[in-house]
Amino acid sequence: xxxxxxxxxxxxxxxxxxxxxxxxxxxxxxxxxxxxxxxxxxxxxxxxxxxxxxxxxxxxxxxxxxxxxxxxxxxxxxxxxxxxxxxxxxxxxxxxxxxxxxxxxxxxxxxxxxxxxxxxxxxxxxxxxxxxxxxxxxxxxxxxxxxxxxxxxxxxxxxxxxxxxxxxxxxxxxxxxxxxxxxxxxxxxxxxxxxxxxxxxxxxxxxxxxxxxxxxxxxxxxxxxxxxxxxxxxxxxxxxxxxxxxxxxxxxxxxxxxxxxxxxxxxxxxxxxxxxxxxxxxxxxxxxxxxxxxxxxxxxxxxxxxxxxxxxxxxxxxxxxxxxxxxxxxxxxxxxxxxxxxxxxxxxxxxxxxxxxxxxxxxxxxxxxxxxxxxxxxxxxxxxxxxxxxxxxxxxxxxxxxxxxxxxxxxxxxxxxxxxxxxxxxxxxxxxxxxxxxxxxxxxxxxxxxxxxxxxxxxxxxxxxxx
Amino acid sequence: xxxxxxxxxxxxxxxxxxxxxxxxxxxxxxxxxxxxxxxxxxxxxxxxxxxxxxxxxxxxxxxxxxxxxxxxxxxxxxxxxxxxxxxxxxxxxxxxxxxxxxxxxxxxxxxxxxxxxxxxxxxxxxxxxxxxxxxxxxxxxxxxxxxxxxxxxxxxxxxxxxxxxxxxxxxxxxxxxxxxxxxxxxxxxxxxxxxxxxxxxxxxxxxxxxxxxxxxxxxxxxxxxxxxxxxxxxxxxxxxxxxxxxxxxxxxxxxxxxxxxxxxxxxxxxxxxxxxxxxxxxxxxxxxxxxxxxxxxxxxxxxxxxxxxxxxxxxxxxxxxxxxxxxxxxxxxxxxxxxxxxxxxxxxxxxxxxxxxxxxxxxxxxxxxxxxxxxxxxxxxxxxxxxxxxxxxxxxxxxxxxxxxxxxxxx
Numbered sequence: 001x002x003x004x005x006x007x008x009x010x011x012x013x014x015x016x017x018x019x020x021x022x023x024x025x026x027x028x029x030x031x032x033x034x035x036x037x038x039x040x041x042x043x044x045x046x047x048x049x050x051x052x053x054x055x056x057x058x059x060x061x062x063x064x065x066x067x068x069x070x071x072x073x074x075x076x077x078x079x080x081x082x083x084x085x086x087x088x089x090x091x092x093x094x095x096x097x098x099x100x101x102x103x104x105x106x107x108x109x110x111x112x113x114x115x116x117x118x119x120x121x122x123x124x125x126x127x128x129x130x131x132x133x134x135x136x137x138x139x140x141x142x143x144x145x146x147x148x149x150x151x152x153x154x155x156x157x158x159x160x161x162x163x164x165x166x167x168x169x170x171x172x173x174x175x176x177x178x179x180x181x182x183x184x185x186x187x188x189x190x191x192x193x194x195x196x197x198x199x200x201x202x203x204x205x206x207x208x209x210x211x212x213x214x215x216x217x218x219x220x221x222x223x224x225x226x227x228x229x230x231x232x233x234x235x236x237x238x239x240x241x242x243x244x245x246x247x248x249x250x251x252x253x254x255x256x257x258x259x260x261x262x263x264x265x266x267x268x269x270x271x272x273x274x275x276x277x278x279x280x281x282x283x284x285x286x287x288x289x290x291x292x293x294x295x296x297x298x299x300x301x302x303x304x305x306x307x308x309x310x311x312x313x314x315x316x317x318x319x320x321x322x323x324x325x326x327x328x329x330x331x332x333x334x335x336x337x338x339x340x341x342x343x344x345x346x347x348x349x350x351x352x353x354x355x356x357x358x359x360x361x362x363x364x365x366x367x368x369x370x371x372x373x374x375x376x377x378x379x380x381x382x383x384x385x386x387x388x389x390x391x392x393x394x395x396x397x398x399x400x401x402x403x404x405x406x407x408x409x410x411x412x413x414x415x416x417x418x419x420x421x422x423x424x425x426x427x428x429x430x431x432x433x434x435x436x437x438x439x440x441x442x443x444x445x446x447x448x449x450x451x452x453x454x455x456x457x458x459x460x461x462x463x464x465x466x467x
Numbered sequence: 468x469x470x471x472x473x474x475x476x477x478x479x480x481x482x483x484x485x486x487x488x489x490x491x492x493x494x495x496x497x498x499x500x501x502x503x504x505x506x507x508x509x510x511x512x513x514x515x516x517x518x519x520x521x522x523x524x525x526x527x528x529x530x531x532x533x534x535x536x537x538x539x540x541x542x543x544x545x546x547x548x549x550x551x552x553x554x555x556x557x558x559x560x561x562x563x564x565x566x567x568x569x570x571x572x573x574x575x576x577x578x579x580x581x582x583x584x585x586x587x588x589x590x591x592x593x594x595x596x597x598x599x600x601x602x603x604x605x606x607x608x609x610x611x612x613x614x615x616x617x618x619x620x621x622x623x624x625x626x627x628x629x630x631x632x633x634x635x636x637x638x639x640x641x642x643x644x645x646x647x648x649x650x651x652x653x654x655x656x657x658x659x660x661x662x663x664x665x666x667x668x669x670x671x672x673x674x675x676x677x678x679x680x681x682x683x684x685x686x687x688x689x690x691x692x693x694x695x696x697x698x699x700x701x702x703x704x705x706x707x708x709x710x711x712x713x714x715x716x717x718x719x720x721x722x723x724x725x726x727x728x729x730x731x732x733x734x735x736x737x738x739x740x741x742x743x744x745x746x747x748x749x750x751x752x753x754x755x756x757x758x759x760x761x762x763x764x765x766x767x768x769x770x771x772x773x774x775x776x777x778x779x780x781x782x783x784x785x786x787x788x789x790x791x792x793x794x795x796x797x798x799x800x801x802x803x804x805x806x807x808x809x810x811x812x813x814x815x816x817x818x819x820x821x822x823x824x825x826x827x828x829x830x831x832x833x834x835x836x837x838x839x840x841x842x843x844x845x846x847x848x849x850x851x852x853x854x855x856x857x858x859x860x861x862x863x864x865x866x867x868x869x870x871x872x873x874x875x876x877x878x
Contacts (some may be wrong), residue, residue: 120735121742153735159734162770208537310873312866328767329856330567332537335767339860349866360735368775371836379839380860413516422785428778428836431786445786457736461687462743466789467734 031253037263038367039272042143044194046183048438053077055090056420059099064106064394064409068387074104076416079439084410097434103425105390106409107163107184107417107435108366109324110156111276111397112303112356116167116182116190117142119150120360121456130170135214135221136234138202140177140259142169146190152360154452155467157184158443159364161419161432164195166401168303171205171278172213174221174231178264179203179276181401185437186452198400202268204231205278206288207334228287229418235295238265273287274300274402276323282310289318293454301400303356306338312349321352321400325362327370327376343370343392344384354396364392371426386426415439468492468847469505469739470826473514476777476833478521478802478817489519489523491824492675499818513827517841520798520833521818522577522825523562523773526728526805528764530579531561531597531605531622536765545586553639553673554665557583558609563781564585567769569854574771575833575840577762577825578607578815580805582681585616589624589632590639593669593678596811598825599843607823612706612809613673617693618684619718633692635661640700643670676702679844683708683730687715694723706808708762709733710752711744717755726758726808731800746783747775749800750790760805773801778834797834823847 054076061072063084073088074081090096117129128145131137146167156162163184169176179201206227215222221230241262248255267273275292279285279302281460292299301321302308306329308315308322315322324346329338346353355370357363370389377384398408407415416439423430435443444450453464468491475487488503489496493840499519501506505511534541541587543560560583564567571579582594591614616624617632625632639662646653646667655664662670673680682693690710707713708725711814713720717810720727729749736742749759763773778799784791792800799817806816815823824847831838843850861878869876 096637120737121739122737123739154735215613309863310866320827324766327769327772329570329769330533330535331767336535337859339856339863341860341864345860345863345866360737361732364732364734366773367778368779368836372775373835375839378837380864382864424834428834429782429785431782447790457742460736460742461712462736462745465743465745466747466786467745 030252034249034252035255036249037258039267042052042191042239044196045189045191046187046196047280048079048155049185049240049442050263051076051079051092051416051436051439051441053091054097054436054439055088055094056097056099056104057088059420060103061410062103062105062387062390063411064390065411066388066391068385072104074410076418076436076439079416081410081412081414081416083412095354097420099420102423102433103421104393104410105161105419105425106317106407107419108161108435109394109397109401109408110162110165110357110366111301111354111400112358113165113167113363114170114358115152115156115165115360115363116148116150118360119147119167120152130172132172132213133234135173135210135219135230136175136261137169137173137177138175138234138264141167141180142167142177142203143180143190143194145180146180147194148187148190149455151454151457153184153186154454155360156363157435158467159431159449160366161421161435162363162366163419163435163437164398164407165363166201166276168201168203168276171203171209173212174205174227175234175265176203176205178273181403183437185442186454195403196285196407197403200264200267200273201276202264202273203276203278206284207278207280209278209330214277216269224284228291231291232294233441234265235291235297238262238269239295242266242269268297269295271298274400276301276303278303280304280306281305283363285311286314288315304358306335306342308351308353309339311379312346312351315346315351316351319352321354321396322346323354323356323397323400326355326372327357340372340376341380341382343373344380344382346382347392350392352396352400354392354400356397358414368424369376371428374426386424389426468512469509470512470519470828471512471518473519473605473828475499475818476518476520476798477819478799479819480795480799480803482787483518487519489818489826491826491844491847494824496820496822496824498820512622514828518829518831518833518838520827520829521802521816522827522843522845523575523770524573524760524805525579525770525773526760526765526808527762528579528581530563530599530764530768530770531563532557532581533567534565536794545584545591546653546693547586550586550590551663552590552666553581553592553613553669554663556610557581557592558595558606559794561595561597561605563597563605566855568599569601570856571770572601572843572850573852573854573857574769574828575774575829575842575843576761576770577827577843577845579738579770579804580611580616580809581764583704585614585624587624589621589635590666591616594681596601596809596815598845600848601851607815608811610672610678611657611811612681613669614683614708616683617740618686618689620683620689623738629689630685639666640674641676643667647671665722667712673703674700675705679704679706681706681708685709685711685738687712687743689740690716691719694719694725697723704810711741711748714745714748714751714756715743717752717757720752721756726760727752728762728805731761731780747790749780749781750792753792754790758804759800760808761800762805763858774834775836777801778836782836784871837849
């Protein structure tokens with residue numbers, strides 16, 4: 001699926017160019033040729049920073065797909081993983097790092113972040129994550145709010161080993177808008193952080209947030225049934241919009257009116273845009289799955305899925321993932337039933353599940369969050385190996401973002417998004433020592449110059465501190 | 468009772484000792500450490516291969532005051548519309564049967580410093596110290612401290628600026644003194660009264676040093692202003708809460724003998740008052756001689772994450788340029804540290820002789836993420852190792868239904 005979507009985003013634009021190649025003159029009454037709208041009008045300008053061929057050897061490797069290699073070696077060059085194995089030879093000129101006592105893993109992928117959209121400092125002038133002016137704002141794109149100078153990006157890199165993250169609109173709305181996936185590399189523009197080729201997501205929310213935000217304004221929705229009613233009406237409109245545009249893009253003629261919100265929903269119905277659905281309660285997730293079937297779209301992942309452990313079988317049957325916290329609970333009614341074993345129960349039942357942060361602080365310790373799940377699981381009689389648990393930090397979320405073909409594990413040919421940990425990454429006493437993104441060393445605990453200072457932090461108290 | 472053979476973590480800042488013994492009698496600690504003799508006739512619990520540690524003391528917690536934070540009906544932490552401010556006393560809201568209490572007890576938390584949050588004034592009111600025992604008697608000390616909001620939040624609550632907050636603080640303290648000098652002449656009951664009589668009484672306990680004054684501030688300049696309060700009110704027992712920029716003024720805090728209850732992992736400039744926030748804050752404060760406790764209460768994970776916070780302060784001792792804590796200091800920061808900040812480390816927070824016997828038997832290092840509590844004693848009494856979370860877990864270990872709906876599974 002991911003592969004198909006990456007391809008779609010690439011072919012969409014050149015289609016327009018085919019229109020001029022007709023050989024025979026058209027009759028006067030013929031329809032005008034179709035002109036599709038641009039699917040990617042704010043394209044990625046990200047470029048990998050230069051790296052040097054690097055061999056880390058004598059290190060414990062979790063490859064991110066469930067494989068552990070003791071005394072392992074990983075070689076990367078030109079931004080890509082070249083080889084992973086036991087004993088590898090260093091090519092001429094390669095930097096060789098001895099990983100004795102250390103661990104090497106793929107960079108962490110966080111599928112749920114608001115960095116950039118709710119940046120630090122969290123002042124009102126920076127509050128750009130919820131377009132809370134209507135229950136459906138499928139027209140907004142999170143990327144148009146991202147502030148690339150958020151100090152939180154640097155903390156997630158240095159303390160958390162996070163190399164890729166999805167930035168989502170908030171959950172005030174039923175359809176809060178498009179997400180954007182970025183590489184965790186500071187840049188002057190959002191486009192220069194944008195993950196090349198990553199499909200878009202649509203942030204949806206069910207439950208208490210939308211009904212509270214609009215209910216307190218005496219607007220629809222004010223109830224859970226109102227949530228579903230507005231969603232269904234909107235999907236019905238989207239289906240009609242899609243029919244019109246599909247017909248036009250096939251046959252030409254007068255173009256239908258553009259509707260930026262409906263473009264996004266059409267993309268979902270066409271399978272080009274992935275639904276990332278904030279939803280806590282088991283019963284509500286079940287309703288959303290029925291709604292998805294009714295309108296012919298797929299829920300890629302439920303986020304926050306606090307009660308997912310109650311419907312592991314249903315999630316598995318639908319091929320829908322659960323992105324969860326380790327142990328958050330009790331902060332609202334719909335999180336009342338949170339338990340520390342949620343992720344482990346889902347995983348054991350064969351459902352797709354992994355960790356997420358939704359938090360500028362929590363994103364700095366997602367490895368520790370997984371360690372807490374492992375502890376809960378072990379004490380419940382469901383031991384999880386660390387090499388398997390790492391799949392919850394990289395390849396799992398990468399799949400649900402549609403980018404697992406290019407990142408999320410240490411397999412030859414993939415982006416060299418790599419973290420060297422100064423000990424067992426599931427120990428509380430461990431921190432990243434080095435972080436590479438596309439083979440470029442962008443954090444080094446031993447080198448103060450390899451520690452980013454965002455524009456906002458420059459010249460401020462504490463600038464360049466270890467943080 | 469004697470717990471023998473385990474690694475003993477006393478909680479007073481000392482390093483853990485292997486193969487130690489903890490002796491408990493009449494709900495108090497008799498002795499703890501290496502070479503402690505087992506009294507004749509004592510019940511002996513073998514802790515070989517395990518850890519025996521002081522129970523965690525959660526600071527600035529909302530445990531027992533809330534069922535679900537976002538459900539306002541269940542939330543007794545703040546009172547935005549109350550005419551009463553400093554006199555608000557959370558101890559009457561303490562509910563030992565709240566499900567979070569048992570959940571967090573299983574996470575090794577045995578006491579909590581529970582605090583109101585400021586709703587309608589810079590004065591939040593009076594916090595309490597509670598135990599997490601499975602009994603009806605939860606309040607260890609009611610009205611244990613007064614909590615005041617300054618800095619950016621205090622400015623907002625006072626009408627829009629820091630100067631307004633300081634004006635309110637100073638005038639309130641002055642009015643409390645007016646009340647003491649002449650209770651009959653003190654208004655305190657009219658609608659115009661800025662300070663109710665009950666509020667004035669609560670503030671007199673602060674001025675007399677009967678209870679500590681916990682002041683929430685972050686910025687270095689705010690900390691200096693707060694420390695200056697004692698020039699006018701020398702008996703006030705100040706405690707700084709938050710103090711994200713505390714490390715910038717650590718020598719001044721240390722010289723003033725003021726303890727700090729800090730947020731260990733606040734490393735983002737979440738506000739302009741926290742620009743210099745760093746995980747090294749606590750370590751640098753401690754190195755300067757400041758007594759520090761960690762706060763974790765109110766986190767979405769629950770109070771049990773305090774041990775994770777403490778572990779991270781040990782972790783950063785391995786990062787060049789960072790300042791963390793030795794293991795014993797880190798453990799003290801979640802046990803005796805917060806207790807000492809409110810003047811109760813003679814009573815709770817460690818396994819030193821005479822303290823209340825709050826003890827946790829861990830299957831490993833209590834700061835390590837893989838560890839779990841195997842047994843908990845509070846006031847020397849063994850606690851049930853069950854919780855609603857555990858029952859939910861057991862009900863859904865196998866998510867599919869059996870012959871009857873899940874609702875028929877009594878676990």
